[in-house]
Amino acid sequence: MTIPYPNSQPVTPIATVTPPSGAARPRVTFLGTGYLGATYAICYAELGYEVLGFDVDADKIAMLNAGQVPIHEPGLDELLRRNLAAGRLRFSTDIAETADFGDVHFICVGTPQRADGMGADLSYVEASVTGLAQHLTRKALIVGKSTVPVGTAEWVEQLVGKHTPADLGVEVAWSPEFLQEGFAVDDVLRPNRIVVGVKSEWANGMLYAAHKGVFDLAATEDREVPLVVTDFATAELVKVAANAFLATKISFINAMAEVCEVAGGDVTQLARAIGFDPRIGNRFLQAGLGFGGACLPKDIRAFQARAQELGAGEALRFLHEVDLINLRRRTRVLQLAADLLGRRTGPAGPDLSGTRIAVLGATFKPNTDDVRDAPALAVAGLLRKAGAEVHVFDPEGMENARRAMPELIYEASMTDAVTGADLVCVLTEWADFRNADPVALGELVAGRKVVDGRNCLDAAMWTQAGWEYRGMGRP
Ligand SMILES: NC(=O)c1ccc[n+]([C@@H]2O[C@H](COP(=O)([O-])OP(=O)(O)OC[C@H]3O[C@@H](n4cnc5c(N)ncnc54)[C@H](O)[C@@H]3O)[C@@H](O)[C@H]2O)c1
Ligand SMILES: O=c1ccn([C@@H]2O[C@H](COP(=O)(O)OP(=O)(O)O[C@H]3O[C@H](CO)[C@@H](O)[C@H](O)[C@H]3O)[C@@H](O)[C@H]2O)c(=O)[nH]1
Structure with missing residues (x-):
């Protein structure tokens, strides 16, 4: 068996390993069934693998077993129901059962920003790996998919060594994930690359077998999926480097x-x-309210913190600037709102008391219900803090937004939100907002003033309909 090392070209199949369970394909588990793990578990069943998803959140597991996807991700519901019915997929809160089931265990738990604001919180990784390792009774491969600081895979390997008998030969690998919410199903079934950090031929072969469904699908569609086989540190770094690059492009x-x-x-x-x-390319150059979500903001901060620990803090100092540029976009919307409403800005910021503002959008981008570090919601909070009465509507994010920021007023529809508003702020570029009719909305508002926080509206059309329009970085 040849291991391309490191390799950026498509490779021919290398797997001749037999999974420890004796199954033709390895049986796979996903620990953590959130945005990443649930999507993976469901898509892997769709690829024909026998899959078990594990989570400590019993409500989530009950929903999944009942055929309900706990998140909004286009296309996922149908795949969940189909694969539950086919008997290839189930979900459990039982770690012993999970350990027993899998040949390859993917760790998909959260790695949020630590309370100190910079580094990653690895407590969920530690808990999930330890819990799993303590219940393993046969050889298996534990594969980290969560986004982590470089060095984590080595630490996980030590944890596993501490909690499993040496003669089981349990191994660790790292395979970072690049899926984008809103496109997650396609990104899992048809990734633009697979990166694996491995230490042994056995781990490499098992991981190849665990990805074979993806390669097979690509072959039937006359595509190739590049496979990069590398060491632990490089695999971990590829992930944060990719996110740092994307964040930098947006802040640029x-x-x-x-x-x-x-x-x-x-x-x-x-x-x-x-x-x-x-050489520049036209993607990820959409100026506006900036990046949010559960990945780019926390990942660039954790990357800086880790580089600092390793003595390479200087190298990533620009990421601090990337972060600051990004956060300034939120106050820019506040400023535009004040300008349009004719409010003066004092040292404490603008006073918007007595105004009613409609905020369209709460999620960090369209086609998701995810409001984690959502710029739209952050701006809604700033507008309220400045004294405005803020009425929010989002097509999918209402429940999460209400939980995250109960102090805002949530409306049942776009028309309810804009009715009587002195100003409308479009802060997430959902198709419903992009395609909204400015003439019809103009009949409902108290003042035809709009801030287009995502540069997603047809400025000429809105202006013709009598709206005072302000975009981001455009006249
Ligand atoms: N969301 C994305 O689009 C995406 C994409 C690529 C990488 N990632 C990375 O994947 C990881 C997970 O992100 P997410 O968005 O899915 O997070 P999430 O918060 O949606 O899901 C994490 C899940 O882990 C569960 N969990 C917590 N402790 C556990 C334990 N001990 N054992 C098993 N499960 C446990 C939680 O209950 C939750 O369901 C993060 O490191 C993130 O940076 C996320
Ligand atoms: O030109 C652009 C593109 C994006 N954004 C914003 O950037 C944020 C992130 O968008 P996106 O990258 O599409 O969302 P995520 O689903 O968070 O995906 C990112 O984070 C994931 C988790 O690490 C990675 O797997 C993905 O590759 C990476 O794109 C959102 O708030 C977008 O509104 C812009 O402001 N301008």
Whole structure:
């Protein structure tokens, strides 16, 4: 068996391993059935694997076993029901059963920002790995998928060594995940690359077998999926480097937006023009309210913290600037709102008391119900703090938003939210908002003033309909 090392080209099949369970394909488990793990468990069953999803959250597990996806992710419901019915998929809160079931165990638990604001909280990784290791009774591969600081895989290997008898030969590998919420099903079934950090040929073969469904699907669609086989540290770093690059690209275009704002340029045209250069590319150059979600913000902070610990803090100092540019976009919306409402800004920020503002969007981007570090919700909070009465509507994120920020007023529809509003802020570019009719909405509001926090509206159309329009980085 040849192990390409490191390899950025598609490889031919290398797996000749027999899974310890004796099954033709390894039986796989996913520990943590949140946005990452639930999607994976369901899609892996769709690829034909026998799958068991484990979580400590009994409500989540009950929902999944009942055929209900606890998150909003396009396409996932149908796949869940189909694969439960086919008997390839089930979910459990029983760690002993999980340990017994799997040949390959994927760790998909959260790695949130620590309370100190910078590094990653690895307590869920520690708890899940320890719990699993203590119940393993045969050889298996534990594969980290969670996004972690470099060095975590080595630490997990030590944890596993401490909690399993040496003669079982349990091994560890790391395979970071690059899926985007809203596109998660396709990203899992048709990834643009697979990265694995391994230490042995056996682990490499098992991981190849655990990904074979993905390679087989690609072959039937006449595609190839590049496989990068590398060491632990590189695999961990690929993930945070990718997110750091994406965050930097967004903050770069938002920095250009800041300059356009003072120089009278239009960042949307600027982005389009530079994007024609294939070295730059036109994706992830959408200026606006900036990046949020459960990944980019926390990952660039954790990456800086880890680099600092390793003595390479200087190298990532620019990421601090990336973060600051990003956060400034939120206060920019506040400023635009105050300008449109004719409110002066004092040292404590603008006073918006006595105004009613409709906020359209709460999720961190469209096609998800995820409000974790959502710029839209953060801005809604700033508007309220400035004294405005804030009425929020989001097509999928209402329940999560209400839980995260109960102090806001939540409306049942876009029209309810805008009725009587002095100002409308479009903060997540859901299709319903992009395609909203400015003439019809104009009949409902108290003032035709709109902040387009995502540059997603047709400015000319809204202006023609009598709206005072303000975009981000455009006149
Ligand atoms: N959300 C994404 O799109 C995405 C994409 C790529 C990578 N990641 C990374 O994947 C990881 C998970 O992210 P997420 O968004 O799915 O988080 P999440 O919070 O949605 O899910 C984490 C799940 O782990 C469960 N959990 C907690 N402790 C556990 C334990 N001891 N054993 C088993 N389960 C336990 C929680 O109950 C929860 O259901 C993070 O490291 C994240 O950075 C996320
Ligand atoms: O041009 C752009 C593109 C995105 N965003 C914002 O950036 C954030 C993140 O968007 P996106 O990257 O699509 O969402 P995630 O689902 O968080 O995915 C990122 O984070 C995941 C978790 O690590 C990785 O797996 C993905 O590859 C990576 O794209 C959102 O708030 C977007 O509104 C912009 O402001 N401008």
